[in-house]
Amino acid sequence: MSLNPGIASSFNETKTRSHTLSPQSGMCSFCTADCPGTCEIGLSAVLGAQSVYPTTTGNNQIASEKDYPLDYSHFNINGRVFGAQGVPAGTDQAAIFNVRLERTLGRRHPVKIALPVILPALLKMNWQDYFAGAAMAGVCCVIGEGSPSKDPALQMRNGKIAEFPYLNEIMDAFRRYYRGYGQIVPQANFEEDGQGLPEYAVSRCGAEAIEFKFGQSAKGTQPVTRLKDYDAALKKKATGALVHPDPEDPAVRAAAERGEAPNFYAYGRLPMWDEEYLVTRIGMLRDMGLKNVYFKMAGFDPVDIERVLRIAASAEVDVVTFDGAGGGSGYSPCKMMNEWGLPTVPLENTVCGIARRLRREGLELPSMVITGGFATEDQVFKALALGAPGFQAVGLCRAAMAAANSAKKVGELIEAGNIPAYLQKYGDSKETLFADLPDLRHLYGKEAENFPAGAIGVFSYLNRIAMGLRHFAALNRKFDVSLLGPDDLIPLTPEAAKLLAGR
Template sequence: MTYSPKASSAFNDTWNRSTFISPQSGMCSFCTEECSGTCEIALAAVLGMKAVYPTNTGANQVASEKDYPIDFSHFNINGRVFGATGANPTFEEANIYNVKLERVFGKYNEVKMTMPVILPALIKMNWEDYFAGAAMAGVCCVIGEDAKNKDPELIMENGKVVNFPMLGKILDSFRNYYRGYGQIILQCNVEDDMNGVPEYAIKVHKADAIELKFGQSAKGTQPVVRLKNREEALKKQAAGSLVYPDPSGPGMEEAHKEGVCPNFYYYSRLPFWDEEYLVPRIAELREMGAKNIYLKMAGYDPQDLEKVLRIGSKAEVDMITFDGAGGGSGYSPTKMMNEWGLPPVVMEEAICRIVDKMKEEGCWIPAITITGGFASEDQVFKSLAYGEGKVTAVGICRAAMTASMMGKNIGEQIKKGEVPKNFKKYGDTVEEIFGDLADLRALYGKKANEFSTGAIGVFSYLRKIAFGVQHFAALNRKFDIAYLDRKDLIPLTRDAKDLIQGKWFE
């Protein structure tokens, strides 16, 4: 059997005409000369290099279409009926509502979260409600890299950011609802770091937390963006960006005059960071006023995972987020999302091994977040159990943004008197239909009635995740998620059994 998608994709609105597919190539087994061109190959024949990336970007989210041969669905959740861990075995104390979900981490500045969930980096679509909902739910959230390029009022001088007013609005979307839990974190890639974004964020907008990003998480490499013309290419180059081919190179002026210039592409730099740079750089950011420092890593080679963990340990960072395959929420090469990187459960196994080794050496271990396609409470529970106390939180990105968008869209329909058919049985108003709004009023008072339904959607969705995790923990008679371990999981396949027994990497 094959695990890879066919030569068609929702990324590009492409499809195979035939129901008979050649498994290895993904092509129609019978390819005819009269075809009008509906598949990925036809798209590449027309768009060329551009077809490496999805054409459906912008106000959309995209993620892997590959059916990986191992994931957390290869495990069931165990259950017990005797005893109680983390609570006295009484009816009043040992119940679902008393399962402790709160997480605390931080080397020098303690960060508390109401539940073991983090909303990873985004700065697209309905980001205002994404961040606001995180604050309401009491979890951390991350502003995506290159956020500065979203600001039409951005001003840079000598390669450094001097005016980025949109950042204040982004930070306030979380801060306006902050209730003592969670934190909003600014992610910076190598270009952001070179452009002085961390310094600007800390000094001008009092940002508390910075996340430094290796690679491009789900993408692995930095994205390539095709520029409109040579004029735009020259402007990008003058601003310090890498542009290929060189628009100011030999013969380009003459080629421009003759109308035979090639395509120009803007390419972000790869982060050739190492311990020698990062450790003093992180110390410098703390001296500027950053309270917490995070790192973002993906499912790279296990040797690279260990190197990042050791750098994070030496620099005493507060948390490292590891993003497994497949995934992506933005501008990622199609095949890189489908065919690159360690799947989350395999990546988590590698990380746990490395952490055990580092603990034996007496190293400081940062808090660890695992992300990559998580959307439901069973997946969150399984990752926490598999981590056996080494995993502090699970990142939920695309699903949380979906909750943000759906909450907003459904709320707008309700306010117009156009209640969606599947929600009519719950009532006619926002107050009647949004089930957890009463709990928001209990936290924020009656002003919660005026909150955006998109943010309410994120809050409600995360509450569902939390309540579901409490059910699974109580099922195993564990009333603090700190006690979850691999005995709470049942491997269903030979691969899952090999993985949990430590035989996968042998």
């Protein structure tokens, strides 16, 4: 059976005409000359190179459409009926609400999280509530790459960031609600590191942590943006960006003067870090006051995964997040989201094998987080169990943003007096509809009633994850999530059974 999702996609609102597709190509098995070109090939015939990227990006989220042959649905969750681990084996102590979810990430300056979850890097859509909700729930969150480009007040001097006031505004979305758990972490890709974003974040914004980005599940390369015209290409190159073709090339300039200029593209530089640079760089930032260092790594070649873990051990990095294939937020090439990298289950298993070998060598490894396609508590439980003891947390990215967006919309509808019919049976006001608002009021006082609806939504969604995890852990008589392991999983397919047998 083909795993190919075909050449029609919500990425660009394309569709195939025929009900029957050719399994290998994904094209209609019957392709007629009369078709106006509704599929990806037809769109490509019009948009050309632009159709490599989604046309439905912007204020939307986009992720892989490929059905990978092994995922967490290929496991069920085990259950036990005798005894208790983590608490005394008594009926009062061995209770769901005594399941300990709190974890600690990091080495030099450990960071407590209230549940084994982080919100990975984003800076689009309703990021304000995404970060605020993370603080309320007591988990870490990461500011996505490209943040300087979103600040109209950004000032650069000699290729370095001189003024970036927007960063403080972004960080305040979390800091305003910080309650002793979690951390907000600005992310720096290769170019932003060269522009001095880490130094600026630490010295001017009080950032305590930085995440260095090697890659993510949907985007192993940096994005390519088509520029409007020759003048735009010149301006973009003047900022230090890579532009193709070079607008200052005499032949290209002459072509532009004749009205024959080609398309121009700006594109991001690929990371070219190595051990020596990163160890030195991290040491310098720590001398400035940086407390915690994070790495973001995708499902690259296992040799690269091992090298990143060795660098992390050498530099005493606190957290490495591994992002499995299938993710994406809209700025990744369409086929890269579907077709590259290790999917989340194989990635987690590969990392666990490498980590066991490195520990036998005596290396002290960082805390590890797995992300890539998680939305519900059963998936989180399975990932924690499969990845134990190396993985301490699971990243919930698109799902947490969906909660932020949905709750914000509900809040707007409440204010407009237009509560959706499906919600009316639960209440008729913010106070009665948002069921976990009493928990926020208990944490923050009565001012919680004025918290943004979107942030309350993220808190409530993560509260659901926490409650579900407690149920599954108690089902296995394990009253601390640090006790979870592969023995808490039941394989449902031969591939899943083979994977567990290797653990």
